Amino acid sequence: EPGQEGWLQLELRQPVVAVRGDRYILRRPSPGETLGGGAVVDPQPKRRHKRFDEAMLRSLVSMSQGSPADILLQACTALGPGAVKDAVTRSRLEVQNAAAALEELSASGQLVALEDRDLSPSADTLVMAAAQWSSLKESVVATLVAYHKSFPLRRGMAREELKSRLKLTPRVFNAVVKKLAAEGALIEAGSWVARAGHEIRFDNAQQAQVQALMRRFAQSPYSPPTVKECQAEVGEEVFNALVEIGNLVAVSTEVVFRKSDYDSMAAKIRQTIREKSQITVADVRDLFDTSRRYALALMEHLDSIGVTVRDRDARKLK
Helix, strand or coil: CCCCCCCCCCCCCCCCCCCCCCEEEEEECCCCEEEEEEECCCCCCCCCCCCCCHHHHHHHHHHHHCCHHHHHHHHHHHHCCEEHHHHHHHHCCCHHHHHHHHHHHHHHCCEEECCCCCCCCCCCCEEEEHHHHHHHHHHHHHHHHHHHHHCCCCCCEEHHHHHHHHCCCHHHHHHHHHHHHHCCCEEEECCEEEECCCCCCCCHHHHHHHHHHHHHHHHCCCCCCCHHHHHHHHCHHHHHHHHHCCCEEECCCCCEEEHHHHHHHHHHHHHHHHHHCCEEHHHHHHHCCCCHHHHHHHHHHHHHCCCEEEECCEEEEC
16 A cells, blocks of 8 residues: 555566665556655575565664664674675675674674684674574584484594584684684594593493403404404494594504504514614514514504605614
8 A cells, every 4th residue: 555664575687786775666667657665775685585584574674774783793694604794795884884883793792703813894704693603503512412322432423524414614614613612612633523521431231342352452462353353242333432542553454452552562663673773574473473464464554654664575764
């Protein structure tokens, strides 16, 4: 009816140049009639909005009537995790107003910086609205908690798997993980991420199996059970957990040693090389009264981690 007001989203056949605050008039060409007029509030909507979306209606009201801080916050909310400069561009605020708005939002905690960098209007620093950050943080923690519940014998979740589940870009994901680690919400270590406080714990039955396996290692420290034998005795998950927490050291896909035995063997090999300038696989076999299978696997492992280097049939310290 004439005189009524409401929100309108226009879908144009061809692009036009428009900024927030521009006035417009809608006319019907045939029969000629003026339908109404208004002002542009959001010239760059990310998608077509639902008609009765209460959150979007509140956002539009804020953008049309709010302060520069309100407008910038809504721009950040619409953008999601993004660069400061992109949010400022979307807000259409003047540089001076944008700078004041950034300072206000940062001081009040309504805007969260994901990176410890500059927060000027032209900065590339990643930021998020505080409400969205809180939601994302809860999602990350909930995902990790669920993972630990499903795989209690794993130290953590692969970074790539977590990034894929959260559907974040690499830069945003890395910034989020770093910030949450700094806040003490999670632990990151190389290729995996874990909820803070998560520890691998064996139940009584698993602990009994582990103790029985460790006795076999103690009985024959330099010719211990193979990887397959360990997995058959305690299960693959428990075996992998023993490797992850450092009780066992796998030197190949077939050979594994207790950490204490591995350290002792590596130290004796280094000492022997210092005394004799080199050592062969046969020397290692005889030194530990073991088989060539174990001696070769150990020496190839030490080569791969840079402790030794092969020189024909012998090894020298690298």
